[in-house]
Amino acid sequence: MSIFEQGLSRSEVNHIPLSPLSFIERSAAVHPNRPAVIHGSIRRTWAETYTRCRRLASALAGRGIGKGDTVAVMLPNIPQMLEAHFGVPMIGAVLNTLNVRLDAEAIAFMLQHGEAKVLIADREYQEVIHAAIGMLDHPPLLIDVDDPEYGEGLPISDLEYEALLAEGDPAFAWQWPDDEWQAISLNYTSGTTGNPKGVVYHHRGAYLNALGNQMVWAMGNHPVYLWTLPMFHCNGWCYPWTVTALAGAHVFLRRVDPQKILTLIHEHRVTHLCGAPIVLNALVNMPDSAKAAIDHPVHAMVAGAAPPAKVIGAVEEMGIKVTHVYGLTEVYGPVTVCAWHEEWDELPLDERARIKARQGVRYPTLEGVMVADPQTLEPVPRDGDTIGEIFMRGNTVMKGYLKNPSATAEAFEGGWFHTGDLAVWHPDGYVEIKDRLKDIVISGGENISTIEVEGVLYRHHGVLEAAVVARPDEKWGETPCAFVTLKAGHERTSEAEIIAFCREHLAGFKIPRRVVFSELPKTSTGKIQKYVLRDRARAL
Amino acid sequence: MSIFEQGLSRSEVNHIPLSPLSFIERSAAVHPNRPAVIHGSIRRTWAETYTRCRRLASALAGRGIGKGDTVAVMLPNIPQMLEAHFGVPMIGAVLNTLNVRLDAEAIAFMLQHGEAKVLIADREYQEVIHAAIGMLDHPPLLIDVDDPEYGEGLPISDLEYEALLAEGDPAFAWQWPDDEWQAISLNYTSGTTGNPKGVVYHHRGAYLNALGNQMVWAMGNHPVYLWTLPMFHCNGWCYPWTVTALAGAHVFLRRVDPQKILTLIHEHRVTHLCGAPIVLNALVNMPDSAKAAIDHPVHAMVAGAAPPAKVIGAVEEMGIKVTHVYGLTEVYGPVTVCAWHEEWDELPLDERARIKARQGVRYPTLEGVMVADPQTLEPVPRDGDTIGEIFMRGNTVMKGYLKNPSATAEAFEGGWFHTGDLAVWHPDGYVEIKDRLKDIVISGGENISTIEVEGVLYRHHGVLEAAVVARPDEKWGETPCAFVTLKAGHERTSEAEIIAFCREHLAGFKIPRRVVFSELPKTSTGKIQKYVLRDRARAL
């Protein structure tokens, strides 16, 4: 045994489980009077917020909740959601954030599958919640959240959140997790490809990805962070923990509304926000007078779907600096970033946006990313052309899927996490997603990246949103079929016109054979549900 | 067993030892062409630097060095020192950075105690090295470093560093550590209080403190970092790893020279540097014409000894923003920071400097700090007045002292690391060091903080440096005795004048009874060796 292993073992002095709980204790101690929470007319400091988290933890403990128990929440982006991110793990319990747009059946499934002992819910979802609860044999304890920003609503139960907090000890001595591998949260995937899976996070990964976020984004101290991203999605990409670690201010937003976003940015001098491309696109399509609200440096992190270069360009023209990241529920949110090179600043806007549309390179807190053959796991050449699947490994990969060892084993086969995303690897090591494994169109033996075709559609001045899917074809196997929503004032754009436009910018076999004008079905995280569109295309 | 523990165990996909080695791989991959190394006329990119590290690792492996072996280096701040911080741990070996100012006997002791298999040394230390090697039964393999910035010098051995690199494979597939608890480096303490101890660091702690540094200092991407701090000191406070993680540029400096520092800051647009108060003080005492070189934002992190408020104020007036941190070899360098509150910016310079002279609060990456009774470990009241010892616990506390289980046990007694530093705890939670446990003066039963008395001495316009120690006294037990160096042009300042000045600013029992004008003995990290002064005071 080496001399460095003798008498130098771990002890309580030098080995403490990594946990994001450490962050709130510190911010409350160091910056007790700084703003932590801004929501409607509510203003709370870090000291107050920490106290509320401790009360929540204490009250839940008082009701018999403890280590390994699931506490589900069905909440929009409101302060209680932030409190749950600390109060629940403070007693070793696991936070399950439910997607607020789901229907009763899906909610009932998750509550049952996750074995929730408690459900904290906003009145807005009263009906869905009651319907879901009606389907359960062992309903959880229901906590009613009455948010003044919602207005009049029917109580979820007779135990109101503030009354629950009142049961708790404001100086509650919460317990550090015994082990950093201990679960901190349970997140169901978006269900873009069909059936959501229950992804389990641990304290170690949450701590690390929180630090990774602030590092790649060079956030500095005390960001003013606007909650445009749903907090139920991958625990808000770990930003409840990141912003808290930096003693920033959380500015809440119950519902995405472009005008409201611009107003809040202006009013609170918001410095940072995250969102899917669709959210940024909504800002871009606001009138110039409204956009003038952005008169100070604002940074947007975008992910969740491939942002069309056109959208990136338009957002940057508004004065918002875009950082493009990529991730999945399975990896705590974003874990790659299109790390910027100063020399790219010299390029024309179009070119810059095209470079920025790439998903990039690993976060410093994720140990490995590669593009490789989905079967053999052999890395593809870095030629910007050969398509492979993106694989990841590292400390911010999930514990696994809850109660689903076979899905976990499949996802981890060969010692790498299989993302299901298809990409090329550029000579500079940057990854660029071309499609999902399940979405790619194979026509006459040739791969067609639906993302590429969508990128062209977005460049048409009449197109507001676009999605391309495979349509079965006798001769070619599959052909691309486009679904398009038009901008106000362009309702008369025709299928032929769109196809002609595509012909100017795409190789023949990539041109959509059909263009359907319609609303696009979306998940509550703003992603287009292509499996729904595939059914429609098939039925055309 | 909870559902969150079933079938969700660690695997190679989701659990990888935390290691700073991850940082250089990433920076070389993502920013291959950015400047990594600036030294005299040498310029190297991140790709080149990474290749050199891999060559070093491969060459050492080729010579039979491997996991758990000690590789010692006796190097000033030159690129080879950076390379050793990655190349050595790449093969699981442990880096022992020797203090370049030590004498042959001390070096021989460390080489023997640390069981070094290899010693990489700069020609400047040829004589000392040969003398030290002569004292050893099993001399290590000697590698000769011939730095062009040193000039002509006698070779240390006939194996030159560049020749060693040439033996190595530039694409060497280095191994990740098996365990993040594995040792990465061995650092002997400064020996300020007498006998240096061998502090062992692990990969986990090095990774975390590297992240902690960039976070508390809000460093952003691509800092230009000037090596004013000795890299052999606590592995340069983990900055070899921090700056690399941020793909910054390391600007090297063989020897601290205030004029050279100002020139380099100007020439390379240096953004960040670290150092002991004494280094900053040297800058302050440069002529105004030289100081005019600082015409862009520069950030200095200061620690190692209590910076007199006067010095902080003067540095900030030069246009350098000071961040005051505190730490010890035992905790990877800095682990507390005087986290700044914006509202303090409004205060007059003096007041600001006084606030900033406090050692502050824990890094987000250190889990606990307290001021408590040295015996009972009972926290002292946060009254800014009661003196206690600083205790720490967390993931950036050392593995322990090498081959010294009793010293380790003593340092960790009661579940906290005993720093040996005495401090008060302010109502706002900030810690302020008053003295070392071994340095405090106890006069007539009253504690006298030597740091407080020194702070007053520094305010006298003729004083360049000052140190106060205890002198045995029949009546009072001890009385304070001051050692002072005078500024050029103030050589005629008298003992009586200094004592009169102290009388204006200190309670009677705190006034030094004797003031001795002399040079101050220092460790090579720039700290005053008070144990030497105590002997002198006793002999007066």
Ligand SMILES: Nc1ncnc2c1ncn2[C@@H]1O[C@H](COP(=O)(O)OP(=O)(O)OP(=O)(O)O)[C@@H](O)[C@H]1O
């Ligand atoms: N920057 C991005 N560019 C392109 N696609 C992205 C980007 N960020 C995320 N995505 C897509 O989102 C997916 C991750 O989304 P999420 O985990 O929310 O659920 P989902 O994969 O949509 O749902 P399910 O796994 O249930 O089908 C990625 O696999 C990828 O396809």
Ligand SMILES: Nc1ncnc2c1ncn2[C@@H]1O[C@H](COP(=O)(O)OP(=O)(O)OP(=O)(O)O)[C@@H](O)[C@H]1O
């Ligand atoms: N910001 C600071 N303010 C006051 N003192 C400081 C500060 N930073 C470091 N120190 C002092 O430096 C000490 C740590 O120094 P280091 O580990 O280099 O060796 P040392 O303690 O001087 O040597 P030895 O332990 O061998 O006596 C701390 O214990 C503290 O006394």
Ligand SMILES: [Mg+2]
């Ligand atoms: Mg998915």
Ligand SMILES: [Mg+2]
């Ligand atoms: Mg010490």
